[in-house]
Amino acid sequence: MAHQAHAYHMVDPSPWPLTGAIAALLMTSGLAIWFHFHSTVLMTLGLILLLLTMYQWWRDIIREGTFQGHHTPPVQKGLRYGMILFITSEVFFFLGFFWAFYHSSLAPTPELGGCWPPTGITPLDPFEVPLLNTAVLLASGVTVTWAHHSIMEGERKQAIQSLTLTILLGLYFTALQATEYYEAPFTIADGVYGSTFFVATGFHGLHVIIGSTFLAVCLLRQVQYHFTSEHHFGFEAAAWYWHFVDVVWLFLYVSIYWWGS
Amino acid sequence: TQILIFNIFVNLLVNFLQGLRSNIPSESPTIFFATPTKLVSESNAPVEYMGANKVPDLQRIFQASEEIPVHLKRGVSDRLLYRTTMALTVGGALYCLVALYIAAQPKNK
Numbered sequence: 001m002a003h004q005a006h007a008y009h010m011v012d013p014s015p016w017p018l019t020g021a022i023a024a025l026l027m028t029s030g031l032a033i034w035f036h037f038h039s040t041v042l043m044t045l046g047l048i049l050l051l052l053t054m055y056q057w058w059r060d061i062i063r064e065g066t067f068q069g070h071h072t073p074p075v076q077k078g079l080r081y082g083m084i085l086f087i088t089s090e091v092f093f094f095l096g097f098f099w100a101f102y103h104s105s106l107a108p109t110p111e112l113g114g115c116w117p118p119t120g121i122t123p124l125d126p127f128e129v130p131l132l133n134t135a136v137l138l139a140s141g142v143t144v145t146w147a148h149h150s151i152m153e154g155e156r157k158q159a160i161q162s163l164t165l166t167i168l169l170g171l172y173f174t175a176l177q178a179t180e181y182y183e184a185p186f187t188i189a190d191g192v193y194g195s196t197f198f199v200a201t202g203f204h205g206l207h208v209i210i211g212s213t214f215l216a217v218c219l220l221r222q223v224q225y226h227f228t229s230e231h232h233f234g235f236e237a238a239a240w241y242w243h244f245v246d247v248v249w250l251f252l253y254v255s256i257y258w259w260g261s
Numbered sequence: 262t263q264i265l266i267f268n269i270f271v272n273l274l275v276n277f278l279q280g281l282r283s284n285i286p287s288e289s290p291t292i293f294f295a296t297p298t299k300l301v302s303e304s305n306a307p308v309e310y311m312g313a314n315k316v317p318d319l320q321r322i323f324q325a326s327e328e329i330p331v332h333l334k335r336g337v338s339d340r341l342l343y344r345t346t347m348a349l350t351v352g353g354a355l356y357c358l359v360a361l362y363i364a365a366q367p368k369n370k
């Protein structure tokens with residue numbers, strides 16, 4: 001490391017790609033074993049290995065960037081490209097579920113009663129909890145932007161407060177959505193309405209949890225002085241991801257909750 | 262390695278006792294920092310908010326020049342976690358192969 005003549009990052013050998021790959025193997029085979037032989041040992045082992053891999057791999061990236069200084073401008077540019085490409089792939093992931101929803105809802109089959117929502121389905125009122133959820137996520141978009149500006153201006157206390165508020169709003173959304181799921185008059189098994197509703201909103205909820213976790217890690221790092229006013233890409237990546245989650249919700253709300261009712 | 266880690270901690274203690282200074286390193290020229298951190302005396306706000314800045318110390322630890330890979334550079338706790346993860350990886354992979362072998366056996370009527 002000491003005498004490289006370029007600005008790029010030649011990483012140290014790392015065991016985490018291997019452990020991550022084995023974790024994926026264990027989780028997928030474990031799923032099959034659970035389905036056919038009712039044992040969750042393999043799948044659980046895979047999940048534990050996944051968590052250990054994520055923790056250590058991302059810990060090492062923080063060490064390489066914040067403590068060893070490897071994240072020079074060209075390296076950071078690569079990280080930015082990477083995050084944008086990843087979020088783009090997630091956009092396509094959700095696009096598929098929206099495609100499924102519109103395929104079924106634009107031309108409802110006779111089996112559904114030729115209408116949408118299908119006969120027998122009482123959809124959730126879009127102007128009750130779903131509207132509150134929309135307000136919560138939009139507000140969290142404001143607070144995360146506040147956090148970003150606080151970091152850029154070196155306002156430590158404000159950055160911590162606004163980031164905490166963002167995470168709390170994310171958790172509030174999750175809690176509200178969980179109660180909605182519990183109280184809903186229809187289930188995932190209720191035909192194509194149930195399938196499209198719960199798979200699309202379910203994956204979105206998972207992404208809210210992932211995004212909240214990412215922001216929580218950023219909060220921990222902000223408290224520990226990892227971010228400087230010029231260099232805080234980890235936070236920016238989390239903020240981008242959070243905005244993406246917000247936008248997906250807006251599409252879900254307008255398409256499934258509002259138009260779809 | 263343990264002596265080296267001990268030396269690092271002695272250096273940390275000495276630097277801490279000498280008080281917070283600006284970030285110009287006193288010994289190795291290979292140590293560098295991304296951006297200078299604020300001096301305590303420069304801040305108008307209360308001295309500490311939610312803990313003191315330990316990043317310069319960590320930068321010193323991780324930029325120590327021995328050839329230890331980054332995932333083991335913190336010593337014992339890193340090694341412990343690594344070995345646990347590796348044990349689960351190898352053990353899990355073997356368990357998985359056995360389970361799949363058994364699952365592939367035809368059911369006897």
